[in-house]
Amino acid sequence: MSKSIIRLDNIKRNFQVGEETVHALRGVSFNINEGEFVTIMGTSGSGKSTLLNLLGCLDTPTEGEYYLDDIAVSTMDKNERSTLRNRKIGFVFQSYNLLAKTTALENVELPLLYNPTISTKERREKAEKALEAVGLSDRLHHKSNQMSGGQMQRVAIARALVNDPVLILADEATGNLDTRTAYEIMVLFQELYKKGRTIIFVTHNPELASFTSRNIVLRDGKVVKDTINEHIESAKNMLDNLPKQDD
Amino acid sequence: MNIGNLIKISLRALSNNKLRAFLTMLGIIIGVASVITMLAIGQGSKESIRSQISEMGSNMIMIQPGADMKGGVRQSSDNMQTLKLKDFNDICSNTTYISKCSPSVASSGQFIFGANNYPSSISGVNADYMDIRKLTIEDGTIFNEQQIASAAKVCIVGKTVIKNLFPNGEEPIGKVIRFNKIPFTIIGTLKAKGYNSMGMDQDDIVLAPYTTVQKRVLAITYIQGIFASAISEDATTNATTEIKALLRSNHKLKDTADDDFNVRSQQELSTMLTSTTDMMTILLACIAGISLLVGGIGIMNIMYVSVKERTREIGLRMSIGAKGRDILSQFLIEAVLISFTGGIIGVILGIVSSFMVKLLFSWPISIQTYSVFLSFLVCTITGVFFGWYPAKNASELDPIEALRYE
Ligand SMILES: Nc1ncnc2c1ncn2[C@@H]1O[C@H](COP(=O)(O)OP(=O)(O)O)[C@@H](O)[C@H]1O
Numbered sequence: 001m002s003k004s005i006i007r008l009d010n011i012k013r014n015f016q017v018g019e020e021t022v023h024a025l026r027g028v029s030f031n032i033n034e035g036e037f038v039t040i041m042g043t044s045g046s047g048k049s050t051l052l053n054l055l056g057c058l059d060t061p062t063e064g065e066y067y068l069d070d071i072a073v074s075t076m077d078k079n080e081r082s083t084l085r086n087r088k089i090g091f092v093f094q095s096y097n098l099l100a101k102t103t104a105l106e107n108v109e110l111p112l113l114y115n116p117t118i119s120t121k122e123r124r125e126k127a128e129k130a131l132e133a134v135g136l137s138d139r140l141h142h143k144s145n146q147m148s149g150g151q152m153q154r155v156a157i158a159r160a161l162v163n164d165p166v167l168i169l170a171d172e173a174t175g176n177l178d179t180r181t182a183y184e185i186m187v188l189f190q191e192l193y194k195k196g197r198t199i200i201f202v203t204h205n206p207e208l209a210s211f212t213s214r215n216i217v218l219r220d221g222k223v224v225k226d227t228i229n230e231h232i233e234s235a236k237n238m239l240d241n242l243p244k245q246d247d
Numbered sequence: 248m249n250i251g252n253l254i255k256i257s258l259r260a261l262s263n264n265k266l267r268a269f270l271t272m273l274g275i276i277i278g279v280a281s282v283i284t285m286l287a288i289g290q291g292s293k294e295s296i297r298s299q300i301s302e303m304g305s306n307m308i309m310i311q312p313g314a315d316m317k318g319g320v321r322q323s324s325d326n327m328q329t330l331k332l333k334d335f336n337d338i339c340s341n342t343t344y345i346s347k348c349s350p351s352v353a354s355s356g357q358f359i360f361g362a363n364n365y366p367s368s369i370s371g372v373n374a375d376y377m378d379i380r381k382l383t384i385e386d387g388t389i390f391n392e393q394q395i396a397s398a399a400k401v402c403i404v405g406k407t408v409i410k411n412l413f414p415n416g417e418e419p420i421g422k423v424i425r426f427n428k429i430p431f432t433i434i435g436t437l438k439a440k441g442y443n444s445m446g447m448d449q450d451d452i453v454l455a456p457y458t459t460v461q462k463r464v465l466a467i468t469y470i471q472g473i474f475a476s477a478i479s480e481d482a483t484t485n486a487t488t489e490i491k492a493l494l495r496s497n498h499k500l501k502d503t504a505d506d507d508f509n510v511r512s513q514q515e516l517s518t519m520l521t522s523t524t525d526m527m528t529i530l531l532a533c534i535a536g537i538s539l540l541v542g543g544i545g546i547m548n549i550m551y552v553s554v555k556e557r558t559r560e561i562g563l564r565m566s567i568g569a570k571g572r573d574i575l576s577q578f579l580i581e582a583v584l585i586s587f588t589g590g591i592i593g594v595i596l597g598i599v600s601s602f603m604v605k606l607l608f609s610w611p612i613s614i615q616t617y618s619v620f621l622s623f624l625v626c627t628i629t630g631v632f633f634g635w636y637p638a639k640n641a642s643e644l645d646p647i648e649a650l651r652y653e
């Protein structure tokens with residue numbers, strides 16, 4: 001049995017909107033072990049992003065406790081959570097969120113700039129390695145506005161990898177991409193999974209669940225389904241079977 | 248967080264939007280450049296007035312007959328004859344703060360040499376006059392005591408007079424020129440002094456023994472003025488007081504009576520003129536300061552817009568581990584870098600434009616080191632001060648909200 005790195009204990013998250021209280025999460029509990037590739041699914045508004053923000057320590061629960069690497073997140077202050085995000089977590093967003101007019105290399109170096117223990121040389125090496133891992137070795141000095149959506153998302157994934165995080169969090173990471181490019185990104189995530197990374201992948205596309213090792217479904221802020229996927233489909237095969245586009 | 252990385256982050260962010268950075272700088276550039284130029288002009292004219300006054304003799308004291316002219320009322324000729332040779336002699340010998348003194352009588356008229364004539368005036372003085380007015384002999388000599396005693400018909404001439412009477416470049420010394428039919432032998436020539444700050448030609452001058460002018464030209468016994476020189480610039484005030492007391496007692500004036508003479512020192516004139524230019528300098532500096540302030544507000548404005556525009560970027564930075572204070576520092580450093588770079592460009596531009604003013608309008612300028620440092624300091628403070636509010640706003644954003652910002 002591998003080590004559990006995430007433990008959620010009856011997490012609730014309420015938002016106050018005027019007079020009304022919105023219950024975005026109504027008591028969520030689960031554990032995630034090291035090396036799992038988890039999809040979190042659910043309809044729009046079911047609380048997926050709220051949950052992911054909590055997992056990424058961008059937000060704190062109204063009730064309940066979240067243990068990351070056996071540390072209770074509620075005991076940390078804002079700055080400690082920033083440092084935690086910097087050292088242990090990698091985010092991938094639907095809209096990439098790359099810095100405009102900035103090269104791939106500089107975008108990937110960014111998290112390391114906020115880590116004073118890393119030297120300039122180390123930062124450069126790590127960034128190049130991360131870009132190599134996402135297949136962009138030949139695009140180091142391309143600027144973000146000179147790249148396709150798929151390439152930008154790869155840069156974003158490299159940025160999430162560069163600090164060697166214990167946890168990679170992706171929110172609708174393929175949501176802005178066409179089917180083929182989405183599969184390509186899934187191939188990349190599957191490679192990372194095979195290398196032992198822990199990945200949590202939020203999507204509302206049920207098709208993608210077949211590529212991951214575990215599938216959690218949310219509805220109205222509650223976990224309604226939590227299944228282990230015994231037969232993980234290869235995204236690479238799917239990609240090869242896609243009808244060839246000829247333009 | 249180490250400062251080197253923060254500066255790197257800020258530099259990268261700035262270089263992403265060079266045009267905006269430059270436009271932000273523009274206010275600072277103009278502000279700093281105008282502060283430096285204005286102060287250079289102000290200080291330059293002050294120094295030029297000072298140096299011209301000291302060329303005329305900064306220790307000089309002028310004594311004239313008649314009360315201070317009030318409201319431009321013409322004074323009777325009686326009033327103009329109050330200074331006697333005795334007054335001059337007493338000032339020379341019975342004072343402690345006066346080192347040199349010379350009587351002064353003058354007459355204007357026509358100088359003639361051969362076929363050339365030139366209208367000018369002849370000043371009757373003694374040898375001290377040379378030191379008091381900072382005049383120097385170029386060729387020949389100044390008249391001696393004996394020539395003064397005998398009212399000799401000798402004179403010393405300035406460059407302008409020479410040029411007009413001897414247009415072909417003859418040797419003037421030894422020549423006899425006529426002034427109102429009286430022949431004067433030229434025994435010396437004066438070194439050129441050029442124009443003074445009032446636009447007067449200081450070389451349009453002929454000096455003769457005062458006795459000669461009194462007896463042979465004007466036929467008078469009184470004198471028209473006394474020029475004196477205090478022992479030092481600082482002593483001028485004491486010297487003035489001393490002279491006033493001496494003349495009042497010589498003229499037997501009652502305590503209630505007004506002076507029948509007036510004493511002016513060059514220092515007074517200098518103080519008056521420099522205080523005028525000081526005021527001008529302050530005024531110019533204020534105008535320039537206002538443009539620096541406007542530049543600062545420009546920084547705040549653009550920083551504020553930039554924070555709004557970069558909300559998502561701020562959210563992203565926070566999500567990958569930037570702390571509030573990192574964001575605050577980044578924006579502050581950006582503001583300071585902008586104003587600092589603007590400051591450097593402004594200093595260069597200010598120096599260049601000061602020299603342009605000198606070249607184009609031939610105004611005297613004097614670039615002040617303190618104004619360079621001052622405007623530098625001010626623009627850095629401006630950057631921090633006006634960058635603070637937008638930067639603080641940025642650092643307090645909620646990362647989730649910021650990431651969601653459209
Ligand atoms: N900052 C917020 N303020 C108020 N309500 C919020 C906020 N964030 C999320 N919600 C609400 O919480 C619920 C879950 O939202 P979210 O987690 O974004 O859903 P999903 O990502 O699954 O579409 C929704 O009803 C949403 O309106």
Ligand SMILES: [Mg+2]
Pocket residue numbers: 048049050
């Ligand atoms: Mg969502």
